[in-house]
Amino acid sequence: xxxxxxxxxxxxxxxLLSGALVFLMxxxxxxxxxxxxxxxxxxxxxKTIVIICLGFFMMAFVGFNTAFAPCIxxxxxxxxYTAPFLGxxxxxxxxxxxxxxxxxxxxxxxxxxxxxxxxFFETAFAAVTLALVGVxxxxxxxxxxxxxxxxxxxxxxxxxxxxxxxxxxxxxxxIGMRDFAGGLVVxxxxxxxxxxxxxxxxxxxxxxxxxxxxxxxxxVNPGWITIAIxxxxxxxxxxxxxxxxxxxxxxxxxxxxxxxxxxTSFLSMMFFKYMELxxxxxxxxxxxxxxxxxxxxxxxxxxxxxxxxxxxxxxxGPLFIFxxxxxxxxxxxxxxxxxxPGHLTGGLFGVVMIAFFTQAPFAAASGNGNLQNGLLFGxxxxxxQQLGIELLGIVTVMVTVxxxxxxxxxxxxxxxxxxxxxxxxxxxIPPQG
Numbered sequence: 001x002x003x004x005x006x007x008x009x010x011x012x013x014x015x016l017l018s019g020a021l022v023f024l025m026x027x028x029x030x031x032x033x034x035x036x037x038x039x040x041x042x043x044x045x046x047k048t049i050v051i052i053c054l055g056f057f058m059m060a061f062v063g064f065n066t067a068f069a070p071c072i073x074x075x076x077x078x079x080x081y082t083a084p085f086l087g088x089x090x091x092x093x094x095x096x097x098x099x100x101x102x103x104x105x106x107x108x109x110x111x112x113x114x115x116x117x118x119x120f121f122e123t124a125f126a127a128v129t130l131a132l133v134g135v136x137x138x139x140x141x142x143x144x145x146x147x148x149x150x151x152x153x154x155x156x157x158x159x160x161x162x163x164x165x166x167x168x169x170x171x172x173x174x175i176g177m178r179d180f181a182g183g184l185v186v187x188x189x190x191x192x193x194x195x196x197x198x199x200x201x202x203x204x205x206x207x208x209x210x211x212x213x214x215x216x217x218x219x220v221n222p223g224w225i226t227i228a229i230x231x232x233x234x235x236x237x238x239x240x241x242x243x244x245x246x247x248x249x250x251x252x253x254x255x256x257x258x259x260x261x262x263x264t265s266f267l268s269m270m271f272f273k274y275m276e277l278x279x280x281x282x283x284x285x286x287x288x289x290x291x292x293x294x295x296x297x298x299x300x301x302x303x304x305x306x307x308x309x310x311x312x313x314x315x316x317g318p319l320f321i322f323x324x325x326x327x328x329x330x331x332x333x334x335x336x337x338x339x340x341p342g343h344l345t346g347g348l349f350g351v352v353m354i355a356f357f358t359q360a361p362f363a364a365a366s367g368n369g370n371l372q373n374g375l376l377f378g379x380x381x382x383x384x385q386q387l388g389i390e391l392l393g394i395v396t397v398m399v400t401v402x403x404x405x406x407x408x409x410x411x412x413x414x415x416x417x418x419x420x421x422x423x424x425x426x427x428x429i430p431p432q433g
Contacts (some may be wrong), residue, residue: 008100008112011246013392018242019121022128025235025297026052028228029131033138035225036218036284036337044138050147055127058154060085063126064119067159070102074171076156077163079163104245108168109243121242122166126158129186130233135337136194138216140201145412145419149197152408157193160404161185161397163369171401175388177393178368179351181243183299184397187347189431191339192398195216196405198333200413204420212331222283229287233262236294240301243366250365254301257309258294261301264313265293272317288338292316295346296353302366303358312353348394355387 030048037044049193057224059067069081082230087093095101095115104113130153137146164170165179198213230418241254269289273281301309323341335341356374363371372386373379379386413419 011111012113012117013167014247014251015111015117015121015242018238019117019124021235021238022121022124022242023052023235025128025232025239026124026131028231028235029128029135031224031231032287033135033227033337035221035223035228035287037138037216038219038221043143045194047134047143049145051130051134051150052127054147055130055154056123058151059126060119060121061155063154063159064122066156067126067162068101068103068118068122071163071167071169071171074169074174075163076160077167082115086119103168104289109245111367119246121245122162125182125186125239126154126162128239129158129182129190129309130154132187132339132343133193133197135341136198136333136335137201138334138336140214140216140334140421141197141419142416142421145409145416146416147162149353149405149409149411153193153235153405156349157401157404157408158189160400161189164397165393172393172396174391175237175392176370178303178354178363178371178390179299179393180302180368181240181298182368183295183347183350184394187295187298188351188394188421189397189401191344191347192401193405194339195227195344196402197336197409197419199406200409201420204413204418212325216334216336218284218336220282220284225283225287229290233290233294236262236298239294240298243304245367248365250302250362252307253362254366256306257301257304261297261304261309261313261316262290262293264310265296265316266290268314268317269320270317272321276321288320288342289317291338292320292342292346295343296350299347299350300354300357303354303363303371305359305362305367308357308359316346319345348398351390351394352387354390355383358383358386 017152030044033044033245062079065079065081066077069077071077078248082093083090087096091097100112101115101118103109104111130150162185164172165177167173172277200211236258241251241260244251244254266286266289269285273285293316296312296316297309320341323345327335327340356376358374359377360371360373372382375383409419
């Protein structure tokens with residue numbers, strides 16, 4: 001059997017390392033939940049372990065095919081492209097022992113990445129996306145309900161946006177939509193699924209006679225929240241730079257845009273919140289400042305200059321503060337870890353900014369040569385056209401994920417006679433005032 005060329009082995013090493021860092025992020029989300037809700041909430045750690053293990057099992061079974069095999073009609077990857085579990089017992093599965101995964105060849109991304117490498121990398125993305133969905137169900141959703149939802153999530157719900165946008169035969173990819181590392185595929189889609197879950201929870205709460213949704217109390221643990229956000233930040237080193245799928249100069253640039261956006265966003269958040277409160281905003285806003293910058297830069301990290309990432313970081317502070325106030329007015333759900341003001345607002349904002357901040361040489365260096373300059377760099381009509389494509393993708397993905405998630409969670413509710421927990425056992429406090 002002919003060995004994979006050395007340059008491809010190097011790319012595989014880079015993507016595997018990046019995947020390991022993304023893998024770290026899922027458990028870091030669990031630590032972040034403990035950091036914000038207190039050390040007594042150890043159930044979060046078990047939940048994140050379940051997400052990781054179930055994610056690898058279901059993605060190997062069929063989910064990787066439905067997301068990343070050649071698409072049927074541009075809509076969904078062929079589930080029969082490889083036998084279950086990456087080729088079954090065959091020694092000739094495409095890209096397993098020899099050769100490369102079909103989309104990594106010269107006809108498409110031309111990175112020389114193999115099936116095991118690409119599977120590991122993208123499965124880590126799928127797992128951390130579900131971990132983000134899970135933050136909305138804290139202390140309110142039955143574990144068995146979340147487990148059942150996770151099975152369907154890894155087979156079809158996460159996979160459709162991935163197939164449409166990250167698969168080179170997906171319909172949104174082919175009309176020109178780009179989302180570098182998951183502003184929509186990860187953050188926006190996670191929020192859409194989370195919205196479906198909190199809506200079902202609210203339906204059940206209303207049946208119990210509640211006028212407002214009981215709120216989950218914040219109990220900040222300084223050590224855990226600091227460790228969690230720093231581990232998440234470290235994981236983003238794989239999340240964004242690894243999305244080049246090859247080690248080149250642009251991967252280095254993506255490291256810088258990612259870290260500059262996060263650092264600037266932290267400074268912006270602390271400044272604007274201090275101006276509002278006239279006191280130290282504290283660790284929770286420090287963590288959200290870093291996180292917001294990482295989220296916003298994710299969909300365009302490979303398309304922009306370091307200076308543009310600084311400008312975006314400055315915007316992140318007031319964007320999060322405004323969004324947090326907006327969602328706080330909604331009393332029919334509880335969102336203590338900030339899925340909606342952070343991941344929903346930041347992810348979708350970042351996707352829209354592709355049409356404004358993209359510079360074609362950076363985009364081409366990250367493997368996206370079809371992207372032209374954004375509106376702020378003289379893109380003109382082409383940039384407006386790109387904006388329309390990005391908005392189409394946002395609407396399509398958000399509606400699709402919400403509808404699918406709503407149907408699945410409703411069926412689970414029927415099967416389990418509700419998805420909500422016993423509030424007395426879970427010690428959820430009622431809204432104050």
